Amino acid sequence: METIAFYYSPKFLEHHPGRGHPEESDRLQAVLARLPELPLTRIEPEPVPRSQLLAVHSEAHLAGLEAVHARGGGALDPDTAMSAGSWPAALLAAGAAAQAVELVLSHAGPRRAFCAVRPPGHHATRERAMGFCLLNNVAVAAARALTLGLSRVAIVDFDVHHGNGTQEIFYEEGRVLYVSTHQYPYYPGTGAARETGLGAGAGKTLNLPLPAGAADAAYREVLANALLPALEAFAPELLLLSAGFDAHEADPLGGLALTTSMFGELTRALVGVAERYAAGAVVSCLEGGYDRPALGACVAAHLAALAGAG
16 A cells, blocks of 8 residues: 655635635635544645746736735635635745655655645636635645656646636647646536647647536546546556545535545546656645535545555
8 A cells, every 4th residue: 555645734724715715714624523543644835936837827926826815815706716825825835735746756755645635726827816815735746746857747626616827838748748637617617528738738638528417427437438548548657636525416616526536536537647657656645625525535546546445
């Protein structure tokens, strides 16, 4: 059984986007309450260096977030807000993702990592925060891997919402394969199958949209016929996961109908790809998931599959 590096900080609980907001701190508490009996090495992350943020975000974006932080917080758009603890939490979340990449590529520790972070990241673009996201954690992780010398990094995003920010950041980057399964049409409006990349990144974006109501059988077909063949053809040296669990049948913000066991099945298939091409290296970053009991159960199934226990 594989040991999993489990990145977490209590400061993630100090990001408060507002009373009644679906992305509140009890999401992580639900995850922590359901951690399975697995070999987990708990690691508290350090804040991400600014240089690593500038690999995927503009200086203007960072300065704007810092200005809101200096005022003690505030609304960024109708869905996205900062409290006094949000900026420190965001820096730690991005730091966790990058430091997890460093660890799994070091060959001196666990080959698998899970970043139990918030705020989530995959909607954050180079220039703006949106969709509950301030900084794009998985994009920071991918950029860090490229800096460390990798030439084939795959990102698989299975959140119910399309990761528009991650797609935008790497749309013209040939060294990063971005694959997304998501409900479509749905927020944020991107993620059509025709969006496939530009320039050096042509063919390196693969959107696999699913209609509302799609359940395990439809997902299993997409996994076997499109997602896994694309990963096999790319032969990634590192597998990054934008692990959103809001495609679960119980989720209040999504319209797909995946079961908890489907997330375990998906994870096992992805781990198999990592074993074949990436020496088993997988870094998973928490994105969405808003039904608390379902989120806890899905993360437990995901972790068990990452460890090879399920």
